[in-house]
Amino acid sequence: MNIKNIKIIGKKIIFKYFFLNLSIFLISILIIILLNLNQKNKKINLLKKEINEKNNLIENLNNNNDKLFSYLNPSKYKTIQHWIKKTKKNNINLKNPKFFFEKINWLICFDNIPLKTKCADKIEVCEYAKKKLGIDLCVPKIKIYEKPEDINFNLLPNNFVIKTNHGTGLAYLEIVLDKSKINKKKIINKFKNALKNNLSKSEPHYFDIKPKIFTETFIGDPFKGLNDYKFYCFHGKVKFFDIMSNRFKKNYHINSYDLNNKFINLRLKKNEKIPEKLDEIPENIELMKQYAEKLSKDFKFVRIDFYNVNGKIYLGEMTFSPRGGIRFYEEDSKELYIGNFLDLNKNVENSEDYLNKNLIYINITDFKIPISNFK
Numbered sequence: 001m002n003i004k005n006i007k008i009i010g011k012k013i014i015f016k017y018f019f020l021n022l023s024i025f026l027i028s029i030l031i032i033i034l035l036n037l038n039q040k041n042k043k044i045n046l047l048k049k050e051i052n053e054k055n056n057l058i059e060n061l062n063n064n065n066d067k068l069f070s071y072l073n074p075s076k077y078k079t080i081q082h083w084i085k086k087t088k089k090n091n092i093n094l095k096n097p098k099f100f101f102e103k104i105n106w107l108i109c110f111d112n113i114p115l116k117t118k119c120a121d122k123i124e125v126c127e128y129a130k131k132k133l134g135i136d137l138c139v140p141k142i143k144i145y146e147k148p149e150d151i152n153f154n155l156l157p158n159n160f161v162i163k164t165n166h167g168t169g170l171a172y173l174e175i176v177l178d179k180s181k182i183n184k185k186k187i188i189n190k191f192k193n194a195l196k197n198n199l200s201k202s203e204p205h206y207f208d209i210k211p212k213i214f215t216e217t218f219i220g221d222p223f224k225g226l227n228d229y230k231f232y233c234f235h236g237k238v239k240f241f242d243i244m245s246n247r248f249k250k251n252y253h254i255n256s257y258d259l260n261n262k263f264i265n266l267r268l269k270k271n272e273k274i275p276e277k278l279d280e281i282p283e284n285i286e287l288m289k290q291y292a293e294k295l296s297k298d299f300k301f302v303r304i305d306f307y308n309v310n311g312k313i314y315l316g317e318m319t320f321s322p323r324g325g326i327r328f329y330e331e332d333s334k335e336l337y338i339g340n341f342l343d344l345n346k347n348v349e350n351s352e353d354y355l356n357k358n359l360i361y362i363n364i365t366d367f368k369i370p371i372s373n374f375k
Contacts, residue, residue, distance in 0.1 A: 099335035103342045105325040107301060108203060115298055116205035119318045122165040123214060129315050132294050137315040139307075142215040148191035151215070153184055159218040162187065164194050166209040168317065171197065175218070202324040219309050227279070228316060229288055229306045233296030234341040235348070238289050240264060243279040255279055259289075266334055282308050291315075301342050 097103045118124045126138040142160060145151055151162070162174040172194045174187055191213050199206040220226045228244040244254045253275075256266040261281045265274065282288075292304040295318065305316035322328060329335050 097344070098339055099327075099332070100329070100338040100342070101323075101325060101327045101335060103339050103344060104301070104321050106344055108205075108321050108325050111300065112204050114208075116320050117208045119302075120166075120203075120205050120320060121209045122163060122317060123212060124165075125315070125318055129295060132297075133291060137291070137306075137313055139219055139314050140217045142217065145213040145215075147195070148188040148213055151188070151213070153179065153182075156215060157218075161216050161218055162191065162213065163216065164191065164211060164213055166206055166211045167194060167197065167199055168319075177218075199324070203321050205320060219307060219314060226307050226309070229282075229285075229308060230319075231289060231292035231296075231304045231306070232338070232341075233292055233299070233302050233304060235300060235343065235346060236293055236297040238292050238296075239338075239341045240266070241289075241292075242267070245279060257281070261285060266329065266338075282311070284308065284311060284313065288313055298348055300344070300346070300348060 092102050092105050093099075094102070094106055094109065097106045115128075119128055123141075123144065126136065129138065130136045139161075142156065156176075156179065158179050159177050160179075161176065164172040166172075171190075174190065176182055195211045195213070198209075198211070225245065228242075230242040230244065231238045232240055232242075238259065240256055240258050242254050242256050254267055255275065255278060256264050257279075258264050263274065263278050288306050288308065291306070291313065295304050295315075296302045299320070301320070303319040303322055305319060307314040307316055327335070329338070
């Protein structure tokens with residue numbers, strides 16, 4: 001073999017290994033690219049799956065007339081449990097609720113029947129109450145307004161009350177004791193803000209209430225606070241009631257009583273003594289209990305609030321989630337005691353309006369979510 005042939009063979013070997021190494025290099029790069037693409041595709045598919053699960057949840061909830069997630073940002077709240085934790089500031093067991101506030105939150109999530117919306121509306125509830133009781137117990141309304149600028153203060157009496165139909169508390173209320181001393185502009189601005197706010201972020205049965213303003217007759221003594229009688233009704237039966245004295249005043253106080261009108265220690269803190277002077281029980285307390293039970297027949301739980309002015313009973317409101325589901329009582333024993341009155345598995349009898357008959361389950365992340373299935 002001469003030198004020329006050796007050179008030719010050498011070149012062939014060099015080219016062969018060069019192209020072999022180049023091929024290996026290119027194949028390696030291609031494999032890396034494919035692996036990266038595969039990883040990206042997996043992430044994309046997982047993301048799509050998560051989005052589809054959330055969208056399916058929203059679609060199912062909307063199909064079942066449940067508004068719980070229809071206005072929430074799915075990327076913000078992954079599950080109902082997550083929503084509860086963020087909005088209620090409590091660790092709440094929704095899988096096996098025992099405490100009163102846990103069961104109230106279960107009802108908030110999974111028991112949003114349309115009738116609750118009607119009865120939470122301070123205007124619409126009057127029609128429902130009149131139908132149930134055969135009499136009108138609502139405080140007489142003066143006028144209903146779409147916006148606060150429509151209020152003509154010149155046509156109103158010297159003392160009156162302004163409220164919204166979709167909220168509760170002083171942010172949605174103005175008590176006018178002397179019209180000549182009010183700041184009209186301040187009141188108008190207050191109710192502009194009130195119409196923008198909505199309790200539906202923590203209590204979904206408020207979601208479908210169209211916000212309105214109304215004026216009503218001032219009841220009671222301008223120099224004394226009202227007494228508010230709050231009847232806690234479970235499955236159509238009153239189990240206990242609160243008397244809030246000096247309602248809407250800074251020195252208000254609340255005591256709890258059993259069905260025999262005897263004081264029960266529910267609201268006192270651990271080291272707080274029983275008050276020496278208890279509330280005077282009105283003569284028509286039994287009539288209020290009867291009214292409360294008639295109004296509560298269509299619900300698993302509702303608190304019926306009445307005013308009692310010189311022996312005349314007025315309906316205040318129907319409350320389905322006291323304190324918006326935030327823990328009510330400090331001691332576990334009290335939460336358990338009241339929670340035992342509420343059987344979440346017991347359906348409401350003889351109610352055409354009650355739709356929560358069955359439960360379906362949708363798996364979202366690691367949490368099984370029961371959803372009202374209206375069939």
